[in-house]
Each structure stands twice: as structure tokens, then as C-alpha cells.
Amino acid sequence: MTLVSHATSEQRGEDHWLLRFELHLPHAYAALWPALTTPDGLRGWLAAADVLERRLGGAITLRWLNTGTVATGRVTAWDVERVAEYTVTEHGRIRFHLEPVGTDSTVIRFVNERRGPEEERLDCLAGWHEHFELLDSALAGRPADWPAWTDARRSTLREAYASFSST
Template sequence: MSEIPRGRSETHDGDTHLLRYVVELPHPQAVVWEKVASPEGLPSWLCAADPLEPRLGGAITLRWLNGETEVSGRVTAWDPDHVAEYTVGAPHGRIRFHLE
């Protein structure tokens, strides 16, 4: 495992990688939730999400802002205001936001 500022990188089984970041943001949790768990919020900083069905098992397609990558998958964890997790195709895999 190698250390990176505010986070860490782990390699498992030689080809599976986990990047974990802890970031303190000067915004109310409700504002951050909107940015990580809605099709209106995600494009302002990460990627377009259309569709994004905000429920466990819902469909999601992420389109990166550079237009080069589009991946589809499912919402694999959903606890409103706290956890949004999207599992999509390679190269991105599982993307999880845990707010507290």
C-alpha cells in the first residue's frame, strides 16, 4: 500500500486497485449529497449521469466530461444522505461515496 495525500492506494491480487480518499469539505452534507448522488450534481465536478435511478439496483450510466469514456452499471448501495455506490464497467468498477 502506498500513501498519497488525504488517501491511499491498495493493490489486491495483482490487478485490482482500491483508491480511498478522505476529504473534508466546507459545505453542508445535504449540498455534498446533491453533488455525488444526482444527475444534476455529478456533472459539475465529475461526470454526466444519465440515467441515474436513485435507488438500490437502479440503472446508471456515467459519461466522463472529456467525452472519451462511458460506462454503465447499477446502484449497488443507497442510503439517502449518506451512501451512494455505483458499480460500473471497466476501467472504473465500484465508485462509493460515504458521507458523515
């Protein structure tokens, strides 16, 4: 069974989307927070955090090591060990809400509010899905090998989201 189920998305106006994932990860809450909020943690599954001021209103610059995309912005919500939200160029509002389940698993409720056409929405659903798979691997001690990354998995996921959306 995959730990990352398909996301949901809803249109919030023309070219305005809300993408949602709910992840149930077999990792302690204490391990997840740094993976979402520190440069070392983010690099293992998402992007290099060239700038990350870990406080409300702090600056952030993320550089995706698989695509080269650079996004700058601000920390728009920060509740230590519970909520981290970044609003950045290119990707809009990215929010992680953590809830511990016992002592050894955590639920992440993720929201990405962004603008873009339908084609981009499908790319983003597939991209986040793949990144969350990489998060699980990084937490298990296998961070992403960015030089070896290919878009094969993302392409497969995009096809799945396209077929899922058209049914």
C-alpha cells in the same frame, strides 16, 4: 491548504486495487448529497449521468465529459444522505460515504475498487484527485467548464502520485 490530500491505495491481488480518499469539505451535508447523486450535481464535477435510477439496484450510465469514457452499471448501495455506491464498467466500484461535521462541513470517505495495471492505478489516483478538486469548486458555485478542460492538472497530479509511490 488543499482540501484534497493524496489518496492511499492497496493492491488486492494481481491488477486489483483499492483506492481511498478522505475529504474534509467546508460544505454542508445537504449540499454534498445532491452533488454525488443527481444528474445536475454529478455533471458539475464528475460526469454526465445519462441514466441514474436513484435506488438500490437502479441503472446508471456515466459519461465523462473530459475524456469521453462511458461507464454503465448499477447502484450497488443506497442509504439516503449517507452512502451512494455505483458499480460500473471501466471504473469498478465507486463508493461515497458522507459524515456531517457540525452544520457546515462534511467528511467524504471515498473508495474505488477496480482492476487494472499499475499505470492505470496512477492515472485513476490523479483523476479522482482532480475530480474532487472540481467537486469543491462546483460546491462553491464554479462547476467544471468541460469544453475548456485540459489534462495539465491531471498530468501534474499523476507525476506526484508516481513519485509518492516510489518513495
